[in-house]
Amino acid sequence: MPEFVSNLLNILLVALHVLVFPGLLFAAVGGLLLAGIDRKVLARMQRRVGPPIVQPFYDFFKLMGKETIIPAAARPGIYQAAPIIGMVSLSLMMLFFPIFGHSAAFATKADLIVILYLLTIPAVALIIGGSASGSPFAGVGISREMVVMLGYELPLVMVLLTVAKKVGGDTMTFALEDIAVWQLANGSLLFHWSMIPAAIAFLLIIPAEVGTQPFDVAEAETEICEGPLIEYSGAPLAIFKLNTAMKMFVMTALFQVLFLGGIDLGKYWLLGGAVLFVISAVLTVLCMTFIHAITARLKVEHLFKFYWTVVAGLALVSLVLVWFGL
Amino acid sequence: MFKKLIAESMTKSPWIYHVNTGSCNGCDIELVACLTPRYDVERYGFKLAGTPRHADIVVVSGPITSQSKDRLIRTLEQVPNPHCVVTIGSCPQSGNVFKGSYSVEAPLEKFCEVDVAIAGCTPKPEAIIEGLYKAAQILKKKREAMQ
Amino acid sequence: MIQFYEHFPVISVMGLFLAAFLVEIFGNKNKTIRYGISLIACLAAAAMTLYLIIPVFRDGKIISYWMGGWAPEGGYAFGIGYEIDGLGLFFGILTSITFLMSVIFSKRYMERDAHLGHYYTLFLMLAGSVLGLVFTGDVFNLFIMIEIMTFAAVALTAFRHGKHPEALEGAFKYLVLGSIGSSLTLLGVALLYLSTHTLNMAQISALLSSQGFKPTTLFAFAMMLSGLAVKSFVVPFHTPAADAYATAPASVSTLFSGMVNKAGIYGMIRLTYILFRVMDRESVMLLLALIGALTMFVGVTMALAQHDFKRLLAFHSISQIGYVLMSVGLGSVLGLYGGLFHALNHTLFKGLLFLTAGAVYYATGTTNLDKLGGLAKRMPATTACFLVGAFAISGIPPFNGFASKWLIYQAAYEKAVQSGNFVYVIITITALLVSVMTLASFIKVTSAAFLGQQPASLKEVKEVPFSMQLPMFIMSALCLICGLLYRPVLTYLVGPAVSAAMDPSAYIDTMMGSGYAITHGVLPSSMGFAMISAWDPRFWLLLFIIVTCAVTLVAVSDARTRGPVSLPQPGETDAKHATFFGGEKSTHSHVSGSDLFWGFKKDLKGYFHVIGDLHSGRTNDYALWVVLGVTVIMLFTFIFLS
Amino acid sequence: MILVNYIVSICLIALGLYVMCSKRELIKIVIGMGIMDYGINMLIVSIGFHENGTAPIYTLADIINGNLSFFVDPIPQALTLTSIVIGACVDAMALSLVIMIKRRYKTTDADEVRRLKG
């Protein structure tokens, strides 16, 4: 039956999308590579040689091979499920992003607000997992993680609303596809001067979302022993580390979707898009690395203040400019 | 395939947990010196972990004072397998100049199996790198033995 | 020809009242009789209310019922009429679900208390009054029902005064403020009668539309709006809610958050959309949206500072009501959809959360977050239900809270863009931010009460009995279903309610005879509704399950290659599985709720101090808040509406 | 003189609110609630009042004589009746709560009956 066959093929295609490209495998490999680049470049900025770019892979596989100790105070179910939930929700996010002319696999299934909330799932998974481990250090860690989240959520919301207004005009839109189409027609949002503060704000949000210096208060290994991850070992820890890398990847992809979607490659969309994607992802990560290299860890209250004043201020500037049609 | 990859990764990404059991800080400083741009052990994937749960190699410095003995043993228990124990300097191996004191419990062999001993008072960072590298190889063997 | 189901509304309301008296007469001694009567009455009322879905929602009929057959005579309504349109039935369904769940939960939850006859009497009176409130088509009847509701609610709040003397305090504050609210409503009703000489809502709506607004009408509007705002506990009238919800038994708190403040919201929607039909005015929209935004922000920030599980939930109730009011106040179809859907969701998840709080109280004897910890090990079912509720209220996809909040954000921002008013942008941002703060405070509860370490005093805690778990499971399932199938829910459940609110002409015609609306200038309005964007939680969940299964499959199939899993021996404490304390012997150490979010609280300590001091706990201050709120609403009404 | 009625009732309502806002004594707060109630009741009765109106009762003689004269609106009176009953209930409830509070808190001062705050 041809209908049956086409259904089967469709299902296979969906499975391929979800598990391989641009889903789980792509995000995982891309994320780990980006993390490796981050570590390498950071090392070079500090005049070190640094680890090989594939170092995160080694870390991941090593942790997979280690023993998983489940502490007596932990609740085993939640403790083990939390990292997987985070990983899966991150891997699904890539399905909704249209990147450089590649339309998203499932563009009509989610919009900007959904993305905003899907982004919280990995953080919540980390928090719940850390809390389930029963360590007081983890308690402090999740508290900080939550404060960081409270901090960056305000500017992030503002940036997203700015984009929605800029793209949609008087009808405003949250759909990612609309954003891509508008940018193809009117040029990338990054090159509209009123959006530049918002783009900077977004770039400043990425490190907090990913949890790198100077916004790594939640997992400060030197003061609270890696916070929520303190009791994690073996495979769950590996997946949490993978989550961090994938979050980096997703955030760079989101940056491209929001601010760099306007580069029209014409008929070279397949190869050119891929190359451009890699370049822009690396550049975005380089911004993050650069911030990492030149700063030390902030205190949590300073971090919160920073996000609610400086970054939110930047986003607000853009929002007001866009609001008045600039 | 994954078995081999995992075993190989064991040597490439050993994370260190450092326990100071009453050391004079000489060895601790040298261990940190290994992480500086000059020696940069991160080249080989070495990283300082914040908790023993993440550690592959436990580095012990200091003459195991009786106050720190219980804490050290408890910490060593909490490290997931496979793991290695490395001693830096003379103190954990013998007690060094503190041996014979009522408050010193060295050597470490009394409490656990020591995989690599790095001698020196303090060892040069190069020696520490060498020792950690050796420990990483042992990790791989232990991982293979676990299978 | 009167259909048999047209009797259902009045039977369900009167049945509940009758059962209340029966319980008081027969059930004071025998617990089987009193519980049987209560359960049967609740089941019957709920069943009848739910049956009305068929004619009202499916067939689009509006049921009108004249008490004693006193139909309008000469275009004037004299008798008391019940009228069930989509809006009333929607809230009736919420009410039914709530009291049904609560009565099932009450069986074991209240078993340790004395005087349960009185409890069930008051319970049934509360249920009947709220049901009557949403079904009635008469303003004075509305006032009566509000009074019965307040009366029963106050008595139920004070029910556990033996163990918790604070319950008396909460009840007293509730009574004082509630009576101010009732008085204001009565004043409004009286003034409304003064200008229209009728008490029937449909007729009032038609007459007001034809005669326009006089100062008396405006005054009546302000008074009734304030009175109903007191009943729905929006800022600045929210203060008794926190005290009453926190001190009442959890089953009653469920009723409060599921029905009582919904009744207030229902009254406000009825008032603004149908009675006065002022929702085409920007100023009213702004007023309601601002009150809503203020409510959700104050509610959530107060919740962040709480130490008591139920008091925290009470402030969240206030905050979520803010969402509903804000969204309803946008005046758009999308906003109404979002608001009503959120009201439904709030009933589900907040009811669920109060039930879990009750379960925690039942099992441990306290709801103080600083004394709880590690309950997940002992109460897995309660924890699972709590997590569902917490994720739902925090708007984590794919639970129902997200779906409705998503609609609300869209509605708010659409409103902002269309009206060009920057205030709505701020309101949108506030709404999004409050959602994260909600998450934060539920993270606090999760980590302080359910996860983390167990205090020694809680080692012997047992899971609650099944009859208490059942309503929690049902609520959890409903939370998930409403989240996943939000489109059908919107279409078949919320849609009729929205059209009823947007189109009062049918309501008027059914009550007063067809053609009455048009003659008084109430025209049927059309509904334009388009969601701005897409979200398919079913699809997302499907993918989620696929990937999770794939990952789990890989994990299980490759278990030998992975490192071994080392589980702790039950009952033993070995160093390997002990909590890492930097090598110290692990002792009980639990980060309690009040220690969380330090940086946040420090940066905003000015705000937190002020808002904390404002909630002084003094009855006079709260009365003053109400007077100030009424004054502001009155001034606003007279300045912007006349 | 219907205007006087309105003014007095509004004054009573305002007085009731003032008492509730300013008096620390719980009993006085309850009294304030009562005063407010009476003000509203008075207002409602006044709404139905008509100058020179008669009681809203038809006697047989009136019907026979066709002397259906102008009478006051009966509905507000019915409302007032209900409202008074409800008000009495509420006052009784409030007073019983005050008695319980006095028993448990050993005071009826609103300043000290504030364990629930913040």
Next chain:
Amino acid sequence: MFPFAKKAVSNLFKKPSTVRFPEVESPAKPAYRGRIVYDAEKCVNCGMCIKVCSPGAITRTVEEVEGGEKITYDINLTSCTFCGTCQDFCGTKAISLSDDYHMVAEDPKDLIVSGSRIKEKVAGRVTLKQEDCVYCGLCARTCPENAITVDRATKTWKINYKECVQCGQCISKCPKKALSFQEPKAQGVINGGDCVFCTLCSKKCPVGALTVDRAGKTWEIDRSVCIKCGLCVSSCPKHTLVMGDVDDNTPARFEKSAAPVKSAPAPAAPAKEAPAAPAKEAPASGNAPKTPENALKTVPAAPVADSPTKAQKSAVSVNKAAAAAAPVLSGLIPQAENSWDTGVVLGPDCIYCGLCMRKCPMEAITVDRASKSWQIDREKCVWCGICVSGCPKKTLKIDALSAETAKEAAVPEAPAPEKNAEAASQAKAVPAAAATGVVFGEGCIYCGACAGACPVGAISVDGSEWSIDRDACIQCGACVGTCPMGVLSIGPLE
């Protein structure tokens, strides 16, 4: 932040400053103190390195093998602080610290540097040709074991053979070639005959070779136990014990009178057993040498010295019991077999200075200056004569005891109060009437010896000023006796 940013960007385009160590060998800096190199052939087994090593990282093993001793040195690098002191102290440069820092091992035993050689046996032991010695002390300073002590002032040269490892360093260092390995002559302690059986010698004896019976007036030495340390010789108050050549005929026992020996001699058994016990314990302690010879060397003196003291005490108590049975303490006339026929007798000139009290080795004398009482516990007194020779007024003497003195001594409370008061008034009258005192003559070097000797602290010497508090002075003459220049005397004051 800007400078950091600039630095970060500029670093990105610079070569890393990392030393690529395992790939590229990185030599240690000059003077780095790394792995210890031990040249066994150069080692003379002096043990200096062991002595100076603060963490005790060096151990020596000596095995008897054919043709001498196999001496092994183990230098444990896991115990070493790499201070380099062993290198500095090694006389023959057998130990040195290299710049090799690769001291990493899976087995800590791999980190032990060891070397051994066979040392031929040396006949005899280090002996001084006294006439050639100039007491320069070079040998003492050279000795790694600190076995030699040289006192230039008193011209004594002593060697502790227990410590000596016969390394021969002293012999090679001696400028006068006065030292050599020689077979030792048998030496021993000889009692000269003036013995008063005070038991001081037996108390000092570290090995318990001496047995003195005061009651029976016997002195006995067990030559097999004696280690010829000479402590008894130096402790003898009568200078009657001397170290001399002995042979089998030299008597080991000395008796003075025919007084019956009432108590049994002190049991020698514990003394003999004593050395064995610590020898058994020795290997248990961490770095104790393992050979019997070393064990002997490191026998602590204390337990050995202790047991005879106890034995002595028990013997005394037996004596006391015997004495208590006798009617001595009841104040009757002494009998022939009474041991208290002699004793220290106080003459009339006593000024109660208390010098005798402080000098008495047996703490038998009690002097109370305030109440002007002088008491002696005859039980304790051994009439060694130290108090007699030390008395500034020369009023004490050892004499036969009269019945009264014996009684007085036995019952110190006996003097009547009025007699006491009379004595006190007399004593007070003396300085006022005579107006004598310490006279300060020419030639003082302000050494302060007199101030130190003064029992009442009346003299103070500060810089070049000598002063005396006449009111405090008791004219005991202790300062006069102490003065090295002889410038003080007791005479009439001007």
